[in-house]
Each structure stands twice: as structure tokens, then as C-alpha cells.
Amino acid sequence: MRESFLPFSRPSIGEEEVSAVREVLLSGWITTGPVTQRFEEEFARLVGAAHGVSVSSATAGLQIALMALGVGPGDQVITTPMTFAATVNAIIYTGATPVLVDVEGDTLNMDPSKIEGAITDRTRAIMPVHFAGLPVDLDPIREIASRHRLHLVEDCAHAIGSAYKGRPIGSSPSPLGVFSFHPAKNMTTAEGGIIVTDREDLADACRVMRQHGMSKGAWKRFAQSGRPDYEIVSPGIKANLTDLQSAIGLEQLKKLSHFQERRSQIAQIYDSELRGLKGLITPGTPRYPHVHGHHLYWVMLKTEELGMSREEVMARLKEMNIGTGVHYKAVHHHVRYREFGWSDQDLPNASYASSRVMSIPLFPEMTREDAMDVVRALWEVCR
Template identity: 50%
Template sequence: MMRDTFLPFAKPSISEEAIAEVVDSLRSGWLTTGPKLQKFESMLQSYVNAPHALCLSSATAGLQLALMALNLQPEDEVITTPMTFAATLNVIEMVGATVKLVDVSKDTYNIDVEQIKSAITPKTKAIMPVHFAGLPVDLDPIYDLAEKHGLYVIEDAAHAIGAEYKGKKIGSFGDIQVFSFHPNKNMTTGEGGCVITRDDQIAKHIMLTRFHGMDREAWNRFGKSGSAHYQIVYPGFKYNMMDLQAALGIHQLPLLDEFIQKRTQLANRYLDKLQGFDYLILPKEPAYEHKHAWHLFAPMVNPAKTDLTRDQFMQKLKSMNIGCGIHYEAAHLYPYYADKYGFKEGDFPNAEFIGKHVISLPLFPDMTETEQDEVIDALTCIFENKD
């Protein structure tokens, strides 16, 4: 049965309270960084139990400023994986450092810790693991390696606010974590991101660089008690988050755990109903204790069981009014990286396999079981040629 309307693969859940809060900001006349951002940041600090939660215009900005705070030099290497959104690699280039890639596990799509060991050189300065789809990376051995070699760990936690590793929230320990609040993510501020750190110096640097390099939080310099004067102590960017965005965040964060619970129920239901459906390779979870944030449900089309390519399958799903996404194609094969570093097919076989076969199926908190059943029926139809 064909759906009448298009089912998106992701959709934010915005409460009436959040809408009213945005309207309140609009009516107040204070649209940009201000009291609502302060409130949202302190809510984030409490949520992850960290002393610094610094919001920015995007997670990309957060990753960039986190790297800048490490004062990297052009020859310095940052280790990450090709199975990520391009922003993870782009920021390393933007700060003038060198991208060093290692492959991922074909089961979890997360960085292969064993391969990090052989990628570390005297020039390595940081490791940037990605908690893919909200599934926490095995952090203990990564932090052990970092300590042994004097490296920083910047966790690309764009997918992972609310996830837990061995009973601890992502963001509640470690060096630096960066969350994204893009509308597809588990909670949203429209666009936006947040850097979490326990390091006062790093926090100070990010506070400077996110707003022109002004020597103090200068958002209220036009207010009655604010001072119109400031000094520029560093050449900074304009990466601040607006109150309009924070207004959404203030009402998204208290619902986050509930959103994740709904995502988890739906993800488990997919896993249950698709058990034995060999046309797809289902996502697997590691043995260590963790809480998955289920930002994505991203199985792979199984080339051993079907001649349909992932892209043909996507087209068929879309023609049946069902949205889907690709997260991600292997980043080392993008022209910029292939040209600059000489990366080629065969360099990171697991990331390449995932990149060719992965597909994100619809998953969002307000998706109904009926909608999910329609997706599952469509899968059966497509693979068993019943359309």
C-alpha cells in the first residue's frame, strides 16, 4: 500500500512551549545572544554535569574552535575516520593541520581502536572519534592511548547528546565533546552546536574565538548595566548562538531523554521485525556497557543477497513516498581529500563498504508504529519484487 504523503527520514518534535518561547524572544526585542542562551548553557552544564557548555552556531564551528584551542601547527596530525560527515575532516583542514584517517568497524561504523595505535606518530596531536549514530565509541582504550602519547581527544558527539558509555553520559568525562543541534539531530535549536569541556583554558579560548576575540562576554554591552567598551585580544569568529535558537533548546533539552526512549523503542522494533530479513545487514552493538542515542537507524543493503544497489533501493523507497538518507559516503574518496592526500579506493575498505551500502531509514520520536510498518512493508515489497 502506497502512502499518500511523504514520510521524512527525520523530523524534529517542537512543543508549543518552545514555539511560545521563540515568540517571546521576538516580542522582547532581544533576538541574539542573551539571557536565554545563558539559561540554555547552564541547563546543558547540569545535563552533562560539566563546568563548561559553550553554545555556538553549529557543531562544525565547535569542532573548529576546539581544534584551534589546541594551537595546532601545520604538520600536526589529527586522527579520525572516513565514516563521518565531511565537517569532521573539513575542520582539521580549516585549522591547517593534517588529516590522518583510520578505518572503522563494519559492525558499529565506529573507529577501530586497534588501528589508532598504528596511526599515532610523533606529529599526532589529537584523536577525533565520532560516536556514529549516537553509539558511543569505546572510549577507555582511546583515552588510555591519549594519555600514553600526550594527545587530546575531541569527541565528535554531533549524534550523541544523551548517549552513555559505561554508565556515564557522553560529555560527563574526558577532554572535549561537541554536540550538534541541527534539526535532524536528537534535539534541535534550528542550527547550533555546543562544546563541552572541563578545561578552563580551552573554555576561555573558545569563549574568545566564538565572538570576535572580545575580552569578556560582551553580549549585553548595549544594556543599561553593560559597558560599550571592549578589547580585542585575539582574532575571533562570529559563531555565537542566538537567543532565538536557545529558546528552542530550553524546551528541547528537558524532552531529550524521552525522545531517545522513543527512538530506542522504534529502533528495537526495526531490529526485531527485520530479524532474518537478509536483504539488509542490520546495525550491531558492541559488548561494552552503553546507552545508544539512536540518532540514526542505518542498516546496509546486503550485496550478497540482492542485485539492487543502495541507490536503486533509495529511489524505489522514495517513489513509495518514504524518505531515507545516506550517512555517509566514505569521506576519503571526496575529490578534495583524494587529491590532497592521494587517498584511493581500497585504503579504508570497511568505510568504503559502508559508504556504498548504508541507508538511513525513517526514525524520529513522533513516528508511529503504523508508519514504521509501512516502511517495513515497503522493504519487503522492494526486495521481494512485489511492487
């Protein structure tokens, strides 16, 4: 058994991030300003989007994205049950109602063939999640969105480094995509997120809405070249990213291709070493061309065959010093969302996965030996 505990995720922070934060701390400007502007430009360039509007979290970013599109009370937004609460909460915060459609059993991504049946005259947007870093099949979803005149807001929280048919996730979103920089994500700003779009009008609206609906942010008001007057011109929330966080983000961007390479190598070890294990289902691979961002590596436990619940397996692994995560208990299984009346019969694949899916350790600083410890522990527990 391994001697030290292996967490399921750990951010990679080095002296570079520490120095960058120190520099900003001592610069006299620590909230949203020039460093954030640079970070937004560099991130947007990386994913091939014309504009990036940073925010304090992807949750806030998803809410702002919907608000900028005019989604609000009385509207419905179609999304997936295999996601973090943030996705549905962002919809609820706008006053709109989330509508769930089931996922594909092998990828846990939103099933495009289920979307049209959920469209009503109140539907305004579709919000898919690129689950675990595997891009959803965007072409059929874009086609449905365009035929029904719906907005597509991509929840790209897991999709840093992912690509669909040769283009990075985040390039040409239709019209908005939102990434997360939470510490468990592929790169981090401690907390934070970014909205990306090719449309200047939407980028401007998001920028105003992330700061109370103010006509200009603090940097434009208080810097030497700025003017302190402002007007509240639209609804908004307070969700700006600080220069302290953006300084971390700029350093993380320099390391991102290395992070992605390591994640991919660890995932390949799991792919080849876990495939023969009978009590497990490993993630399926779609036929369309894509790059998996490997944010998470999930497995599905055949709990009936194993004679153990997921929680029992997780406890056994913990005793062996292997950390795990649950991504996710399906949205409709949480008490808070009972009022929406979603049922297991309508969402069979998500309902099956909800009590069986488990994420195993995946982060750039893991060694091959760490990954093999996970493999050996799983073989021992699941044999």
C-alpha cells in the same frame, strides 16, 4: 502502500518553542545573552560537564575546540572516514591535516586498534565520532591519547542521550566534546551546537574564540551592567548562538527524555523486525556497557546479493513513500579530499559501507504503524 511521504527525519517543534521564540523576539535582546547562558548551563548539567559554550554549529564548535587546544598548521588530527564532511572540514579550517583510520565493520565506529598505527610525530589530537548515537569504545582511545600525549576531541554530533559505561557522553570529555543541534539531530535549535568541557581555561578560550577573539561578548558590553570597551585577545571566528535559538533549545531540553524514549522504541521495532531479512546487515552491538542515543538507524545493503545498488533501493522505497538518507558516503570517496591520497585498501570497512549504508526513518513523532510501513517496504524491496 502508505499514502503520505514519511521523511527519514523531522524535528519535533510545538507551540512551546513558538511561544519561547516570540517572547525573546519581543524582549529587546535577540542575539547571545541571558537565554543562551541559561541554555548552556542546562545542557552542560544534562550531560554532566562543568561548562557549555554554545556555538552556531557543531562544525564551528569542532574548529574552535581544536583552535583552543592550539592545533594548527603542520599538525595532524586522526579521525574517521564514516562521518559528515564537517568533521574533516573543521580540522582543515584550523590549517591542520586530517588523517583517517578505518571503522569497525559491524558498528561503523572508529576502530581503536587502528589508531596507534596512524600516529606520527605531527599528531596532536584524535577526533572520534559516536556514529549514529552508538558510543565509541572510549577507554582504549583515552588510554592511547594519554600515552601519546594527544588531545581527545569527541565529535558528539550524534550522541545526545548516549552514554558509555554509565556516564553520559559529554561528561568528562578529554578534554572537549561537541554536540550538534541541526534539525535532524535528537534535539534542535534550528542550527547550532555546543562545546562541553570540565576545564574552565578551555571554556573561556572557546567563548572568546567563538566571537572573533573578543575579550567579552555583546551581552557583557551592552547590557546595563556591562561596559562597551573590548580587546581582540586571540584568534577567533564568528560563531555565537542567538537567544532566539537558545529559547528553542530550552524547550527541546524539557522534551528530550520523551524524544529519546520514542527513538529507542522505533529502533527496537527495526531491530526485531529486520533481523531476518537476508539482503540487509543491521547494526552490531558492542559488549561494553552503553546507551545508544539512536540518532540514526542505519542498515547496510548487500547490493551484490540484492542485484540492486543502494540508489536503486532508495528510489524503490521513495516510490513507496518512504524517505531514506545516506550516512555517509565515506570521506575519502568525495572529490574534494582526493588531494589527501586516501585509498580503499587502507580503509576497507568504510569503503565497503560507503556505497551500501542507508538510514531509514527515525524521529520521535513516528508511530508504530509508520515504522511497520518501513519494515514492510524493506521486506518487499529486499526479498
